[in-house]
Amino acid sequence: MLFENISLIQVAATTISIYLTCWIIYCRFFHPLRATPGPFLASISRVWIVLKTMRGDMEHTQRALHKKHGFLVRIAPNEVICSDPEAIKVIYSTKTVFQKTDFYDAWIPPNNGYPGHFPTRDEKAHSERRRIVNNVYSMTSVLQSEKSIDSCTQLFCGTMSEFSEKEKVVDLSLWVNFYAFDVVGELFYGKMFGVMKERKDISNIMKVLEFILPTFTVGGVLPSYLAKLYIFSSFLFSPSARGALGAATKIQVATETAVGTRMKEIEESKDDKRDMLRKLVEINVDRGEKINFTLGDIVVESQTAVFAGADTTAAAINSILYHLMRNPTAYKKLTVEIDAAVTAGTLSIPVAYSEAIKLPYLKGCVNEGMRLHPSVGFAMQRVVPTGGAIISGFYFPEGYHVGINPAVVQYDKEVFGPDAENYNPERWIEPPEGCDLARMDKTMIQFGAGSRTCIGKNISLSEIYKLVPQLVRLFHIRLADPSKEWKTHNYWFNKQTDIQIYIEERSFR
Numbered sequence: 001m002l003f004e005n006i007s008l009i010q011v012a013a014t015t016i017s018i019y020l021t022c023w024i025i026y027c028r029f030f031h032p033l034r035a036t037p038g039p040f041l042a043s044i045s046r047v048w049i050v051l052k053t054m055r056g057d058m059e060h061t062q063r064a065l066h067k068k069h070g071f072l073v074r075i076a077p078n079e080v081i082c083s084d085p086e087a088i089k090v091i092y093s094t095k096t097v098f099q100k101t102d103f104y105d106a107w108i109p110p111n112n113g114y115p116g117h118f119p120t121r122d123e124k125a126h127s128e129r130r131r132i133v134n135n136v137y138s139m140t141s142v143l144q145s146e147k148s149i150d151s152c153t154q155l156f157c158g159t160m161s162e163f164s165e166k167e168k169v170v171d172l173s174l175w176v177n178f179y180a181f182d183v184v185g186e187l188f189y190g191k192m193f194g195v196m197k198e199r200k201d202i203s204n205i206m207k208v209l210e211f212i213l214p215t216f217t218v219g220g221v222l223p224s225y226l227a228k229l230y231i232f233s234s235f236l237f238s239p240s241a242r243g244a245l246g247a248a249t250k251i252q253v254a255t256e257t258a259v260g261t262r263m264k265e266i267e268e269s270k271d272d273k274r275d276m277l278r279k280l281v282e283i284n285v286d287r288g289e290k291i292n293f294t295l296g297d298i299v300v301e302s303q304t305a306v307f308a309g310a311d312t313t314a315a316a317i318n319s320i321l322y323h324l325m326r327n328p329t330a331y332k333k334l335t336v337e338i339d340a341a342v343t344a345g346t347l348s349i350p351v352a353y354s355e356a357i358k359l360p361y362l363k364g365c366v367n368e369g370m371r372l373h374p375s376v377g378f379a380m381q382r383v384v385p386t387g388g389a390i391i392s393g394f395y396f397p398e399g400y401h402v403g404i405n406p407a408v409v410q411y412d413k414e415v416f417g418p419d420a421e422n423y424n425p426e427r428w429i430e431p432p433e434g435c436d437l438a439r440m441d442k443t444m445i446q447f448g449a450g451s452r453t454c455i456g457k458n459i460s461l462s463e464i465y466k467l468v469p470q471l472v473r474l475f476h477i478r479l480a481d482p483s484k485e486w487k488t489h490n491y492w493f494n495k496q497t498d499i500q501i502y503i504e505e506r507s508f509r
């Protein structure tokens with residue numbers, strides 16, 4: 001009789017309550033990560049990480065958490081972030097490899113072949129594939145395309161020259177983004193996309209990323225059973241998704257066309273451009289069948305460059321220039337160094353990469369820009385391998401997730417000095433007391449670490465070391481309103497907007 005009065009809803013509610021209570025008790029008192037401190041909500045549910053990710057300022061959240069709790073912080077029931085510089089060599093070891101987590105599944109494109117180096121979790125497939133193309137991305141190979149990058153730098157500086165005459169406020173963040181996109185076009189598509197020339201985001205290439213980054217980043221931190229649903233419904237219901245989808249289709253067509261055209265030109269011996277596309281096509285022509293490197297794989301390679309290589313490089317250049325504008329003494333010192341090199345005949349215009357990297361103060365400014373604002377502002381999560389691992393003095397059983405955020409570890413005071421939170425290019429010339437350069441270098445993980453280090457690092461470095469000194473040599477830039485800070489949007493890539501500047505041509509020329 002008693003049970004007749006209990007409705008199905010009451011039974012369900014009671015069962016759920018008992019389940020949740022047991023789950024909370026388990027997470028807090030019996031879970032292998034129970035001793036790791038962190039926000040209460042994070043220890044019992046992924047709601048915390050999803051909400052924080054949506055805000056787009058994860059680097060601030062994680063820095064504050066580490067300040068409060070120390071090297072290890074629990075950010076989800078099965079997930080920990082670490083800020084211990086010594087843990088870099090453990091988590092991103094090339095010997096005992098910690099695989100990427102399911103966060104990366106959200107980034108898998110809807111094709112049936114190899115999804116690209118970035119989201120692939122299978123280490124064996126990844127290392128086989130990377131071995132095929134690694135040489136194409138070596139510095140020697142990238143520098144064979146130096147003239148192609150120069151053509152973009154010249155166009156960029158030419159446009160800045162025009163702006164300086166008009167005394168117009170310039171959106172530096174937008175223009176640096178244009179530059180980085182056009183370089184990818186030059187190297188992987190055989191010609192610039194034309195965003196600098198047209199002075200707008202033609203074909204909405206940049207819009208695609210504006211939509212994709214938050215969608216995939218939030219999708220990536222959702223429980224895996226919800227991720228696909230979330231991404232699918234975002235594409236279905238968001239008005240900006242339709243524009244992005246259209247643009248993504250155009251990029252797909254543009255990539256296939258570029259690859260096809262280049263194949264034809266090579267066959268007809270009409271092509272002598274030694275860019276990245278050419279080298280990828282050559283691999284296909286020479287041994288594609290033997291190693292199963294198809295035209296589809298070249299398309300994936302070029303598309304990855306669009307998605308992974310433009311915003312990241314732009315974020316690095318923006319940070320380097322923004323910090324210079326905010327620190328006039330450093331800006332002046334860099335100008336003096338660059339002017340002296342030009343006078344001595346050791347720096348040409350267009351700037352050669354091999355000349356630029358010999359300038360110590362420039363190197364300090366580049367490193368500081370990327371240290372304080374790494375382009376990837378999220379922890380790069382990995383799965384603890386079979387047998388578990390000791391990380392920062394604590395044992396982690398296999399299967400749990402752990403990772404380091406470059407935007408946290410690169411602020412470590414023990415490694416970079418007590419003023420690690422401040423901009424100080426000198427630290428790269430004369431390290432603060434108790435710090436050493438080799439350790440500082442090892443802790444700079446803005447390009448990742450271990451077997452999954454950024455494949456495009458040399459492309460970006462050559463863009464940075466060519467554009468920054470050329471701009472400083474030819475122009476003086478200053479913030480239009482120094483009281484206004486840039487805006488940042490951290491959805492995996494930590495992009496900046498609203499860097500409004502005045503630009504003046506320097507008079508010595």
Ligand code: HEM
Pocket residue numbers: 117118119130304305306308309310312313314316374375376380381445446447448449451452453454455456457459460
């Ligand atoms: C300043 C510019 C750049 C920065 C700061 C940067 C940063 C990174 C970081 C931190 C990773 C590691 C991600 C992880 O472990 O989860 C990575 C991986 C990757 N990056 Fe970059 N990147 C830059 C430019 C580029 C460029 C220009 C390209 C392509 C042309 C590129 C393509 C890739 C790819 C394919 C991966 C995955 C590598 C793998 O797993 O084998 N990146 N990048």
